[in-house]
Amino acid sequence: MIDNLVIVESPAKAKTIEKFLGKDFIVKSSFGHIRDLSKKNLGIDIENNYTPDYIVSDDKKSIVKELKDLAKKATTVWLASDEDREGEAIAWHLYKVLELKPEKTKRIVFHEITKDAIQNAIKTPRNIDENLVNAQQARRILDRLVGFELSPILWKKVKPSLSAGRVQSVAVRILVEREREIMSFKSESSFKLSALFKTHKGDDLKAELEDKIKFQKETIDFLNKCKESTFKISDVAKKPGKKSPAPPFTTSTLQQEASRKLGFSVAQTMAVAQRLYEAGRITYMRTDSVNLSTLAIGAAKKEILKEYGEKYLQTRNFKTKTKGAQEAHEAIRPTFFGQSTISGTDQERRLYELIWKRTVASQMSDAILEKTTITIDISNYNKKFIASGEVLKFDGFLKVYFESFDDEGDEDMKGLLPSVNVNEELKYQLINATQRFTHYPPRYTEASLVKKLEELGIGRPSTYAPTISTIQNRGYVIKEERPGVDREYVVLNLQNNKIIEETKTEITGAEKNKLFPNDIGIVVNDFLVDHFDEIISYNFTASVEEEFDEIADGKMIWNKMIDKFYKPFHKKVESTLETSARSVGERIIGIDPVSGKNVTVKIGPYGPMVQIGNKEEEEKPKFASLQRGQHLESITLEEALELFKLPRAIGSYENKEITVAVGRFGPYLKHNSEFFSLKKTDDPLKIDLNRSIELIEEKRLKEKMRLIKTFSEDQGIQVLNGRWGPYIAYNDLNYKIPKDKNAAELTYNDCKLIIETTKASTSKKKKTKASPAKKTKVVAKKNSVKKSATKKSSTKKK
DNA sequence: CAGTGAGCGAGCTTCCGCTTGACTT
Numbered sequence: 001m002i003d004n005l006v007i008v009e010s011p012a013k014a015k016t017i018e019k020f021l022g023k024d025f026i027v028k029s030s031f032g033h034i035r036d037l038s039k040k041n042l043g044i045d046i047e048n049n050y051t052p053d054y055i056v057s058d059d060k061k062s063i064v065k066e067l068k069d070l071a072k073k074a075t076t077v078w079l080a081s082d083e084d085r086e087g088e089a090i091a092w093h094l095y096k097v098l099e100l101k102p103e104k105t106k107r108i109v110f111h112e113i114t115k116d117a118i119q120n121a122i123k124t125p126r127n128i129d130e131n132l133v134n135a136q137q138a139r140r141i142l143d144r145l146v147g148f149e150l151s152p153i154l155w156k157k158v159k160p161s162l163s164a165g166r167v168q169s170v171a172v173r174i175l176v177e178r179e180r181e182i183m184s185f186k187s188e189s190s191f192k193l194s195a196l197f198k199t200h201k202g203d204d205l206k207a208e209l210e211d212k213i214k215f216q217k218e219t220i221d222f223l224n225k226c227k228e229s230t231f232k233i234s235d236v237a238k239k240p241g242k243k244s245p246a247p248p249f250t251t252s253t254l255q256q257e258a259s260r261k262l263g264f265s266v267a268q269t270m271a272v273a274q275r276l277y278e279a280g281r282i283t284y285m286r287t288d289s290v291n292l293s294t295l296a297i298g299a300a301k302k303e304i305l306k307e308y309g310e311k312y313l314q315t316r317n318f319k320t321k322t323k324g325a326q327e328a329h330e331a332i333r334p335t336f337f338g339q340s341t342i343s344g345t346d347q348e349r350r351l352y353e354l355i356w357k358r359t360v361a362s363q364m365s366d367a368i369l370e371k372t373t374i375t376i377d378i379s380n381y382n383k384k385f386i387a388s389g390e391v392l393k394f395d396g397f398l399k400v401y402f403e404s405f406d407d408e409g410d411e412d413m414k415g416l417l418p419s420v421n422v423n424e425e426l427k428y429q430l431i432n433a434t435q436r437f438t439h440y441p442p443r444y445t446e447a448s449l450v451k452k453l454e455e456l457g458i459g460r461p462s463t464y465a466p467t468i469s470t471i472q473n474r475g476y477v478i479k480e481e482r483p484g485v486d487r488e489y490v491v492l493n494l495q496n497n498k499i500i501e502e503t504k505t506e507i508t509g510a511e512k513n514k515l516f517p518n519d520i521g522i523v524v525n526d527f528l529v530d531h532f533d534e535i536i537s538y539n540f541t542a543s544v545e546e547e548f549d550e551i552a553d554g555k556m557i558w559n560k561m562i563d564k565f566y567k568p569f570h571k572k573v574e575s576t577l578e579t580s581a582r583s584v585g586e587r588i589i590g591i592d593p594v595s596g597k598n599v600t601v602k603i604g605p606y607g608p609m610v611q612i613g614n615k616e617e618e619e620k621p622k623f624a625s626l627q628r629g630q631h632l633e634s635i636t637l638e639e640a641l642e643l644f645k646l647p648r649a650i651g652s653y654e655n656k657e658i659t660v661a662v663g664r665f666g667p668y669l670k671h672n673s674e675f676f677s678l679k680k681t682d683d684p685l686k687i688d689l690n691r692s693i694e695l696i697e698e699k700r701l702k703e704k705m706r707l708i709k710t711f712s713e714d715q716g717i718q719v720l721n722g723r724w725g726p727y728i729a730y731n732d733l734n735y736k737i738p739k740d741k742n743a744a745e746l747t748y749n750d751c752k753l754i755i756e757t758t759k760a761s762t763s764k765k766k767k768t769k770a771s772p773a774k775k776t777k778v779v780a781k782k783n784s785v786k787k788s789a790t791k792k793s794s795t796k797k798k
Numbered sequence: 799c800a801g802t803g804a805g806c807g808a809g810c811t812t813c814c815g816c817t818t819g820a821c822t823t
Contacts, residue, residue, distance in 0.1 A: 009817060032817025039812090059819090086816055140814075147813020154812085161811045168813085274818085286816090462815055604803050611803080623803050647801075663800040675800060706823095720823080727823070734823070 002026055005074035007067065007094060009081050012278050013113060017080075020115045021122075026074075028067060030081065034060045035093055037144050044141055046566070050559045052141060056097060064097055071098045076106060079128070080121070083109035084326035085552070089136035092128050112293035112330050113283070135552040141562055142166070142544060146535060149573045150528070157576075157583050158524055159603060163474055167459045167467055169528055169536045172476045174452055175444055176517045176525040183633075185440035191219040191433040191492070195385055197231060197376070197426040203418035205426065207376055207387035212436070216490060219433045222381065223494045230379045231426040241369040241390070245361045245397040247290035247318035248331035251461035252454045254285070254355070259447035260404040262350050263513075265479075266446045266465045272351045273332070280335055281342055282355055286461040287329040288454075290318040292359070296333055300363040303337040312396060314365040323457035324545050333359040361401035368394040372417050376426060389417035406448055428494075435489040443514040446479065458541045475607075476521030482629075484510030519608040519632045523585040530583075531576045535569070590637030597621075599640055601632045608632055610640040625662050628680065642685055651689040658692050660684045671696055711748040719743055719751065730755055 004025040008014050011029040018027040037043030038053040045051040056064050071077050077100055079091040091107055094100070106125035110117040143166055150164035193209035213219045249257070251270075258269040273285035292300070297315050304313045320327060334356045342352050370393055376385035392398070444452065450464045459467055471477050484507040491502045517525070528536050544565075550556040586602035589610075597613040604611075606625065613621040624643035626635065647661035647670075656672040667684040669676040669692050676695050678684060708719040708726060718729045719737075726743035728735040728751055735758050737743055741750070 011818075030817080031819095033815070034817095036815090037813090060817095082816085090816065136815095143814045145813085149813095151812035155810095163812045165813045278818095460815060462817080467814090606802070609803070615803095621803085625803095661801065663802090668800065670800080729823085 002070065002074045004076050004078060005067075005070050006078040006080050009087065009090060010284070012280075013284070016113055016280070017118055020118050025078075026070065028070065030067065030090060030094060031060070031063055033086070033090055033093065034064055034097060037140065042148055043144060050141055050562050050566070052137060054093070067094070068098050071100060074104070076104050078122070078125070079105065079107045080109070082328035083111055084328040085132055085136045085139065085548070087328055088129055088132040089140075092130075092133040095128060111289070111291075111328055112295070114293055114295045116295070117293070129552075131554045132552045134558040135548040138551055138558040138561055139544075139548055142565060145562075145566055145569070149570065150532065150535070153531075153573065153576055154524060154527070157580060158527060159520065159605070162520075162524060163470070164524070164528060164536075166535065166541060167453070167463065168470050168474075168476075169525070170456070170458055170538065170541070171449060171453060171467055172471050172517065172521050172525050173529070173536055173538075174449065175471075175477055175515055176522050178441060178444060179517050179522075182440040182443065187437045187440070189435050189437045189489070190214045191216065191490075192436045193219070193222070193431065193433050195231075195376075195431045196429045198429055199418055199420050199426060200424060201418070204429075205374070205387055205418055205420065207374065207385035210384055210386050213433070216435075216492075219492060220499065223431060223433065223492060223499050225381050226378070226428065226431055226494055227497045228380065231385070231428060232377050232379070233374060233420055233422055233424045233426065234377045234384070235373075235375040236420060236422055237373045237375075239371045239373070241371050243367040243369065243396075243398070245316075245364060245366075245401065246358065246403045248292055248333055248359045248362045249355060250288050250290060250320075250322070250331060251286050251464060252288070252322075252450050254332055255450050255464065256406075256447040257354060257358070257404060258351060259445060260406070261354060262347075264347075264351070266450060266468050268347070269351065270465045272345075272347045276344075276348055276352055276355075279344070281339075281344075281348075281352055282335060283331075283333050284329045285332055287327075287332060288320065288322055288325040288461050289327040289329055290320050290331045291327065292317075292333060292362075293330055296330065296337075296359075297363060299337040300360055303360060304364055308364070308399060311394075312364050312399065314396075315363045318362070322454055323542065326460075331359070357401040358403075361397040364397035364400060365394070367392060367396040367398045374417060374420060387417055389415055391416050406442065406445075431494040433492040433494075435491070437487070437489070437508070443511055443516070445513055446515065449515060456538050456541065457545060458538075471521070474520075475518055476524060477515045477517050479513060479515050481512040481514070482510065482516070484508050519585060519626070520603055522633065523583060523603055526585075527580075527583040531580060532572065585632045587632060589635065589640055592641065599637060601626070601635060601640065603632070610635070610643055612644070627662065627667070627684070646684060648684075650687065650692050653689070653693050653696065658689070658696075660687055660692070669695060708743050709746070711751070713748045717748070717751050717755075719746055728754055 004021075006014075006017065006021065006025055006027040008017060008027065008029055009032055011031065014027040014029040018025065021027065035054045035056045038055045043053050043055075045053065077098070079094055081087040081090040081094070087109075095105060107128050108121040108125050110121040147163070147165040150169075151162065154162040154164055190212040191214075192212050195207050195209075197205040197207065199205055213222060246253070254273065255266045255269050258264040259266070264272070270285065273282065276282045277285050301313060301315055318331075332355055334352070337356070337360065340353070340356050342349060344352070370391045372389045372391070374387040376387065378384065442448075446468045449468065453459045453464065453467070472479060486505050487508045488503050488505055491504055493500045493502070534540060547556060547561050551558045551561060584603040586600055588598050588600050590599050591597070592599050592612045595612060597617070599610065599612050600614075601608065601610045603609075604623070604625075608626040608630070610624050610626060611621050613619060615621060622644060624640075624646065626632070627643070630639060647659050650658045650660055650669075652658065653671060658669055658671045660667065660669050660678070662668070662684060667678040667682065669678065671692075676699050678687065678695065682691065682695075706721050708721055710718050716730055720727055720729055726737050728737060730751075735754050737746070737754060
């Protein structure tokens with residue numbers, strides 16, 4: 001017999017809580033949700049008031065069985081899932097699936113894992129909040145309806161296996177719209193003027209003209225005027241200022257800072273944070289709360305007093321401003337403030353230190369600044385030069401932590417200014433005019449996209465990283481770097497009353513680790529905007545969230561809310577299926593000078609492609625795939641025609657021909673019936689014999705390195721180098737080599753032992769041959785000729 | 799895995815949020 005069974009969501013949490021509660025309590029974890037809508041059809045009985053069909057998923061069956069057995073033996077079952085909509089639903093599903101008795105079931109909540117909080121929770125149990133559960137069911141069902149009705153439309157109208165959903169489709173939309181903004185952005189230039197003066201004490205003073213000057217002629221006029229001008233200080237203003245620390249980390253701000261400061265992807269950040277959490281180093285890493293427990297603030301206080309002294313202490317309570325935050329947990333913080341650093345991998349250490357610093361800094365004093373502004377009059381011009389400086393009077397929290405921002409501009413004007421007096425006259429040493437260009441709005445990184453989604457209230461801490469992965473896996477967007485282009489700019493220098501003009505070159509538009517929409521992402525987005533603008537609008541989530549809140553407050557019935565949404569939505573789904581044309585981003589880009597036929601681009605079954613002629617004609621059309629960096633919207637006729645020069649013979653090596661072509665997996669070389677992939681930087685249209693031989697030799701070398709050793713006793717056993725480190729291959733099965741063993745020193749008997757004692761993983765090589773790609777039949781009987789604003793030509797006519 | 803852009807037309811894909819391993823070459 002068991003006295004008390006407590007069920008929480010996370011196993012690491014279970015371990016901690018068990019310590020607080022003592023031996024009368026067994027604490028187990030449900031590992032998140034234990035069941036979900038069936039995947040057969042919709043998993044929802046539309047005809048029957050949207051009754052959900054819940055199924056315990058395969059990977060949860062053993063957990064459910066274990067919990068059920070324990071619950072039978074327990075006197076009291078405490079459902080301690082998180083205090084938010086999803087947590088309430090988990091409690092309810094547990095109650096149903098474990099067939100708990102109302103009289104022996106208690107629902108408790110706590111949003112910090114401290115002994116006090118937990119013991120308090122045990123003293124104040126409540127019942128499951130059915131309204132909140134219904135709000136979750138409405139959320140779940142709405143997402144299923146949207147996802148499982150929109151995706152199949154894309155399979156029919158664009159390409160199989162695509163997906164759409166309330167969250168991912170908006171994420172893609174944000175990127176596509178930003179890309180269009182960038183494409184249509186017209187950069188304008190103007191001249192930024194800065195001057196270097198000499199004070200009468202002989203100090204340097206750098207100042208900037210308050211406005212930029214638009215044209216070069218005006219700029220030269222201004223510089224000519226400066227020749228005869230006197231410069232006089234008209235004002236010296238000192239203003240106190242302060243900086244306050246940022247709040248402790250949430251999931252989203254942690255992802256942003258780890259991206260900026262450490263260069264982590266959002267998935268990487270979450271994986272490292274998970275390890276820190278499991279090792280008991282930090283609190284839970286999926287949270288939207290900036291709140292710290294009183295215990296944590298106390299511990300931070302102690303640490304600050306010890307390390308920095310009273311002057312640096314200023315405890316604070318931060319309030320969450322994020323739309324739709326549910327605050328079931330604390331902010332992400334160290335569990336022990338006494339450890340400012342930990343042992344672990346390099347990544348773990350760096351992320352931990354970031355969290356430690358941010359949390360400690362959040363409880364420290366403001367930094368005190370003094371800003372100085374010096375105004376300099378120009379005797380025969382009505383604009384002024386301004387020198388501004390900033391001096392740190394007291395560092396406060398900056399001693400520990402400094403927050404980064406995405407758009408960190410030039411900080412050349414910061415620092416201490418020399419002491420000067422009003423009415424003092426200055427001598428110029430140099431006045432410089434540099435042509436500057438307005439910059440298009442920045443492209444998104446993974447982390448800045450998460451920030452944007454959070455601002456819109458779309459997605460949750462547990463889904464940010466998976467959403468970012470999904471839109472990349474579907475091919476809608478790609479994270480990559482792109483080289484910039486050279487741009488000339490003019491520099492004018494006035495020195496010794498002479499103006500010298502120079503033209504310089506800079507690289508502009510280079511991007512690193514940015515998200516770019518692919519053609520398929522653009523086509524899918526345009527299709528969804530055309531037909532389901534409301535669902536993928538930026539405020540759709542916010543407006544349904546309001547309704548979920550009303551359900552949670554008991555002011556709205558969940559299936560009525562769903563019905564109100566579903567009826568018109570489903571009608572739109574059906575009419576779209578019936579009437580809309582196939583949408584493949586087709587565009588006629590010109591006429592082939594050789595055949596006189598139309599050259600068109602569109603999304604083909606294998607991705608973006610270009611085509612000469614069309615099916616209806618007697619002669620079959622010719623096809624070619626677009627290459628990296630080429631886009632349906634922007635490819636020119638010349639570039640397209642180039643693609644038909646493949647496959648191309650490059651020369652011969654070892655008496656065999658080398659040819660280059662583009663296949664299903666990108667550009668490749670063929671030599672002696674072997675294939676060699678080209679690198680990202682190689683252009684199949686330009687690659688020469690030398691580079692080709694280099695690639696061939698490189699692959700051969702890699703093949704050689706793959707084999708670490710074999711044994712004369714049994715040629716079937718091979719020790720190989722793989723993507724995840726060395727492993728043993730034997731009988732088409734693979735075996736991991738234990739970490740404490742050195743692969744190169746393994747003996748035959750060692751290998752036999754590993755094979756016998758460790759679990760094998762199947763090698764993928766033996767998989768059944770992939771069936772050729774197939775296309776779903778187009779249902780549209782009549783192609784209504786549609787024209788969207790962005791497509792330059794109409795789709796096919798019949 | 800490697801030159802396709804379809805045919806008779808099965809049978810498959812897909813959502814968002816909660817949680818971790820198991821698994822991959």
